[in-house]
Amino acid sequence: MTTAEFGRAVRRWRDRVPPEAAGLPAGRARRAAGLRREELALLAGISVDYLTRLEQGRASHPSAQVVAALARALRLTDPERAHLHRLAGLAQPGPETMPTTINPSVQRLLDRLAGIPVAVHDAAWTLLVANPPYAALMGDPSGWQGDERNGVWRHFLGPGSRVRLNTQERRGLEAALVADLRVAAGRYPADPRLRRLIGQLRAGSARFAELWDAGAVGRHEAARKTVEHPRVGALTLDCDVLTVAGSDLRIMVYTAAPGTEDAERLALLTVLGTQSVAG
Template sequence: MASAEFGRAVHRWRDRVSPEAAGLPAGGRRRAAGLRREELALLAGISVDYVTRLEQGRAAHPSAQVVEALARALRLSGTERAHLFRLAGLAPPGPETVPAHLTPSVQRLLDRLTGTPVAVYDASWTLLVANPPYAALMGDPSGWRGDQRNGVWRHFHGLGARVRHTPESLRGFEAALVADLRTAAGRYPADQRLRRLVEELRAHSARFAELWDSGAVGRHEAARKTIDHPQVGPLTLDCDVLTVAGSDLRMMIYTAEPGTEDAERLALLTVLGTQALAG
């Protein structure tokens, strides 16, 4: 059965990824060098029960989003990722769809920025991965599913972000979001998920529809942002958005000026985030 072969492949690749390679603490005695099921579930943003059923061949037809998340968590090469999609009975994503594959170089950057809040988004602002400091700073996204992982959808659905805005900065932020989405829609016209996202947002939000129809332009720039954190209070941080040439990935990175109270609060959050991941 294809589902059984899919499960065997996931299990085999899970065994070869060490927790250290995935940015996780090794933690105690282990029967195998690879990831535990609960660790793979955490990294992929799915339940442990679902990982178990997939590996045992008891869950058929995983979605493209689940397969993509597993491929990222398992650090598959492009060829292995395509093979996993085929085992799931899905066509591997082609050049006409928004890229969601973390390149090895981006993964290495994430591995080296363990003390810095970093999130990686695709061209449509769908969150692909957030490291523990980012989750501690901005809220844990591990339970988000489907459109909930899209930053544009979350903003125009009023699912509160912790970033403080002035009326002027809010207008600029919204214009940049919509402009980015329009650019992605033009670049990947065959991406059905992106087309459906735009249609849903236009129907739901008059503000989004106004910006979309007006052809509003904008772009994300480096900025100082204040994040209202429920535990440590406000932090004023530098936010940089880096676009990865050739893959259309966006890395959002928050840093603090050294020696400031903001830096101390960010360091505390980083410790809290690591402890939460290890717990």
């Protein structure tokens, strides 16, 4: 990877994206017509510090997830996306690798759901983008790198999540996650990130290995989930998972019934944002 060339490309493309094209207010007194660094970091779901180091050539080897997130936030064309992957020293996306591109119609859907927690994952449950309400609810993911962004890895090998599960719910979720990963492995056999993730999980988690070897079947579907938030307490919410046909992207949406205490707490989180309530 040529870090200087990668950083120059990101800066050049950032300068050409008007904020309104990314669903952001144009505002006044902007020194440039393009995106500010903090705006691109927000859209890509990475920290401003990390983006700064990438643009200045002080950080090397960004993950495929980070490169895909930057390409999406910068509204790159397919040739430009391929070029950015080459600059990062990564294999270009192909038909046997998991899609990570959020197409314009899905992006418009996300823009219209800006007031409720929404996150988009790839077929292996790697987080691609999370909007501010989701970050406020589940914890700010902008500093997560590599495997930290994968929900299966976080459950079996990492810190888990804020979702409270009883024993039966936990076992059901684990079977569904492993089954989802098995389906993804069959559909995208040439994806090196997926193969590495499965190998790491089998080696590091006896529970994952048990379920994988047993051929666990199931599917991560809609459910009622209780989220333990460090500032506003427990929220019981409906969690719906929508799959995008043709790309296997998973859109996870959290909502609460109108007029309930859970709805009031969720609205409070949305107003306060991640800076005040993330823990």
